Amino acid sequence: MKHTLSVLVENHPGVLSRIAGLFSRRGFNIDSLAVGTTEVPDISRMTIVVNGDDYIVEQVKKQLNKLIDVIKISEIDPVNSVTRELVLIKVNADTSSRSEIIQIVEVFRANIVDVNKDSMIIEVVGDEGKVNAMQELLSQYGIKELVRTGVIGLNRGPKTIK
Amino acid sequence: MNTTGAEALIRSLEKKGVEIIFGYPGGSVLQIYDLLRDSSIKHVLTRSEQAAAHAASGYSRVTGRVGVCLATSGPGATNLITGIATAYMDSIPLVAITGQVSTDMIGKDVFQEVDITGATAPFTKHNYLVKDVKELPRIVKEAFYIASTGRPGPVLIDIPKDVAAAVFEYTYPERVDIRGYKPNYEGHPLQIQKAVKAINRARQPVICAGGGVVSSGCHNELLKLAEKCKIPVAMTLMGLGSIPGEHELALGMFGMHGTYFANKAVSQADLIIAAGARFGDRAIGKRDKFAPNAKIVHIDIDPAEIGKNIDTYIPIVGDLKRVLAKILEGTEEVKEREWLNTIKKLKTEHPLKYEKSEKLKPQFVIEKLYQLTRGRAIVSTEVGQHQIWTAHFYKFSEPRRFITSGGLGTMGYGFPAAIGAQLGRPEERVITISGDGSFQMNLPELATALENNLPIKIIVLNNGTLGMVRQLQDFYCNGRHSCVDFKFVPDFSRIAESYGALGVRIQREDEVEDALKTVLNSDKPAVADVIIDSDEKVFPMVLNNSPLSEMIGGY
Ligand SMILES: Cc1ncc(C[n+]2csc(CCOP(=O)(O)OP(=O)(O)O)c2C)c(N)n1
Numbered sequence: 001m002k003h004t005l006s007v008l009v010e011n012h013p014g015v016l017s018r019i020a021g022l023f024s025r026r027g028f029n030i031d032s033l034a035v036g037t038t039e040v041p042d043i044s045r046m047t048i049v050v051n052g053d054d055y056i057v058e059q060v061k062k063q064l065n066k067l068i069d070v071i072k073i074s075e076i077d078p079v080n081s082v083t084r085e086l087v088l089i090k091v092n093a094d095t096s097s098r099s100e101i102i103q104i105v106e107v108f109r110a111n112i113v114d115v116n117k118d119s120m121i122i123e124v125v126g127d128e129g130k131v132n133a134m135q136e137l138l139s140q141y142g143i144k145e146l147v148r149t150g151v152i153g154l155n156r157g158p159k160t161i162k
Numbered sequence: 163m164n165t166t167g168a169e170a171l172i173r174s175l176e177k178k179g180v181e182i183i184f185g186y187p188g189g190s191v192l193q194i195y196d197l198l199r200d201s202s203i204k205h206v207l208t209r210s211e212q213a214a215a216h217a218a219s220g221y222s223r224v225t226g227r228v229g230v231c232l233a234t235s236g237p238g239a240t241n242l243i244t245g246i247a248t249a250y251m252d253s254i255p256l257v258a259i260t261g262q263v264s265t266d267m268i269g270k271d272v273f274q275e276v277d278i279t280g281a282t283a284p285f286t287k288h289n290y291l292v293k294d295v296k297e298l299p300r301i302v303k304e305a306f307y308i309a310s311t312g313r314p315g316p317v318l319i320d321i322p323k324d325v326a327a328a329v330f331e332y333t334y335p336e337r338v339d340i341r342g343y344k345p346n347y348e349g350h351p352l353q354i355q356k357a358v359k360a361i362n363r364a365r366q367p368v369i370c371a372g373g374g375v376v377s378s379g380c381h382n383e384l385l386k387l388a389e390k391c392k393i394p395v396a397m398t399l400m401g402l403g404s405i406p407g408e409h410e411l412a413l414g415m416f417g418m419h420g421t422y423f424a425n426k427a428v429s430q431a432d433l434i435i436a437a438g439a440r441f442g443d444r445a446i447g448k449r450d451k452f453a454p455n456a457k458i459v460h461i462d463i464d465p466a467e468i469g470k471n472i473d474t475y476i477p478i479v480g481d482l483k484r485v486l487a488k489i490l491e492g493t494e495e496v497k498e499r500e501w502l503n504t505i506k507k508l509k510t511e512h513p514l515k516y517e518k519s520e521k522l523k524p525q526f527v528i529e530k531l532y533q534l535t536r537g538r539a540i541v542s543t544e545v546g547q548h549q550i551w552t553a554h555f556y557k558f559s560e561p562r563r564f565i566t567s568g569g570l571g572t573m574g575y576g577f578p579a580a581i582g583a584q585l586g587r588p589e590e591r592v593i594t595i596s597g598d599g600s601f602q603m604n605l606p607e608l609a610t611a612l613e614n615n616l617p618i619k620i621i622v623l624n625n626g627t628l629g630m631v632r633q634l635q636d637f638y639c640n641g642r643h644s645c646v647d648f649k650f651v652p653d654f655s656r657i658a659e660s661y662g663a664l665g666v667r668i669q670r671e672d673e674v675e676d677a678l679k680t681v682l683n684s685d686k687p688a689v690a691d692v693i694i695d696s697d698e699k700v701f702p703m704v705l706n707n708s709p710l711s712e713m714i715g716g717y
Contacts, residue, residue, distance in 0.1 A: 010342065014291070018283055025284055055469075062466035068288040068308060071342040 188234020215245020374438015407557025
């Protein structure tokens with residue numbers, strides 16, 4: 001079971017390594033981790049997707065909370081939230097396949113951001129389901145490179161994590 | 163006022179009331195040592211940095227204050243590591259200060275550079291690399307605050323050489339405010355109510371007291387609760403002294419080498435009140451068979467310990483002292499409890515015991531030591547069989563008298579810790595019970611003891627072998643002993659003499675009393691080299707993957 005945690009941390013050097021170290025030494029599996037600054041300059045927000053049962057996720061939260069640099073942890077509601085990931089995919093595209101690929105891109109409301117005679121780069125934004133579906137469809141043409149930002153998300157409605 | 167970073171450090175430490183630092187100098191801490199010459203803070207030069215960290219820990223354990231140790235960059239810092247990890251596992255408040263190469267050199271693999279904040283992140287409560295001298299006073303204040311509040315633990319401050327030399331306008335902060343660190347001291351009232359109800363309803367309750375009782379200083383509340391509700395108390399290794407060892411409600415230690423009656427009582431309980439105990443693997447035996455009939459009330463200051471090892475029926479996060487005081491108010495007094503008869507029977511029918519033979523028995527030596535000191539000594543141990551024999555046969559009357567490495571099981575801890583303990587409690591008698599293996603790990607600290615006129619008594623239970631590992635090989639390797647028996651063991655009494663300490667050798671039972679008296683009455687550091695039976699085992703013993711109720715030996 002996947003859980004998306006939103007973690008507010010001090011914007012210090014070394015915080016990322018503390019958090020990554022905690023995950024590895026306690027044997028917690030991270031699916032993805034995205035980090036960046038927030039509306040408050042000295043606070044960063046990490047969005048961590050963890051795979052595990054309730055016991056594991058409870059442990060992850062409690063152990064993260066013990067880190068002095070961690071200010072607040074909350075879980076992104078699996079239903080009532082918006083989660084997004086940005087993916088760039090470089091796919092083989094020659095004259096014979098190009099138009100098919102363009103069609104797929106349109107159906108998915110993705111963007112083509114670079115084209116050359118052998119390949120193109122496609123930019124997809126979406127939740128995990130959309131990104132995975134896109135990846136699967138494109139794999140028949142041969143994916144040359146792929147990079148994902150990791151999931152970020154916010155709960156819907158006026159409530160905030162502060 | 164303008165000061166250097168080093169001056170700011172010393173001033174801030176003085177301001178925190180630090181009276182003693184254990185340390186070892188080097189190139190990256192020159193400025194700090196230069197100022198220590200004229201400071202009111204006493205510096206104790208150990209013979210290795212590891213010993214400095216252990217000594218700071220021993221000092222902290224007996225005084226309840228934060229222990230402070232200091233080392234240079236690189237090898238000085240890495241030598242501290244074992245001491246820091248030992249303190250972390252036992253939740254001992256330390257502030258470890260290390261020198262670091264200059265900020266412009268960091269990351270270039272220069273002479274004596276090591277990433278000590280990276281290295282110690284897993285076993286410090288927090289650590290700091292000071293990059294801006296203006297932050298130093300705040301960091302020192304925060305470090306002491308973090309080390310000593312909530313669940314205590316070690317905090318490291320790494321100070322680059324140029325930061326120590328930098329000049330700035332020093333002000334000491336009035337307050338600490340760390341937004342990511344707000345320990346919760348008050349237990350939740352509803353949970354406390356539930357616990358009260360469960361205690362009032364229980365027929366066969368047992369309190370499992372851990373190191374949290376010692377660190378929160380709640381032994382009085384604990385004793386009151388136990389007496390009011392007639393609840394027997396089993397202790398973890400870290401919790402020994404939580405209630406007086408001779409008290410009729412005291413069950414001694416439970417766990418892998420627990421007493422028969424403690425392990426049976428825990429296994430038969432219908433309610434376990436875990437007070438500042440983390441259900442460590444050595445304490446609970448096979449996890450899913452632990453206290454099979456019991457509901458568990460778990461009180462701990464660290465929320466992460468609750469539900470980590472054992473499922474909890476009533477979790478209470480808070481300071482044990484406050485929570486127990488509240489529970490005490492709510493509980494009904496119990497006049498008569500059938501359960502105590504069962505306990506009494508277990509205790510009389512299966513007491514701790516050992517077989518006598520012509521060879522000298524270590525348990526006998528500890529019993530004698532207990533009698534001669536009337537149970538009033540501060541006793542540290544190393545790690546091994548002698549540690550468990552001490553836990554069994556020296557009945558601690560109060561907390562902060564038993565100093566041992568429980569969580570990490572660090573050989574070489576006990577003697578340096580005794581040095582710290584003696585400096586923290588100069589008026590008390592401090593004894594280290596050691597093994598011939600462990601003593602050799604930090605033996606050079608004899609020089610520190612002599613230099614500082616510390617009349618520590620070291621009782622080496624000398625079996626010529628790494629006894630505890632040998633015992634494990636007996637049980638798990640079909641008795642094939644591998645690399646545990648020493649082919650050479652020095653005469654520890656003569657080593658002691660060469661340091662200028664008193665040395666005695668004890669080989670027979672009838673020598674024990676007089677020789678121990680000589681040792682105890684000496685005003686010098688003293689080493690008793692006690693030649694014991696190398697085949698003696700620690701019993702009872704719960705084998706791996708067995709429940710606590712299934713013990714072998716010794717009863
Ligand atoms: C630093 C360290 N290394 C290794 C061990 C593993 N170990 C645990 S007990 C023990 C034997 C201790 O021997 P000794 O000090 O002579 O005590 P005894 O068991 O004989 O009483 C060893 C090697 C340890 N606990 N700590």
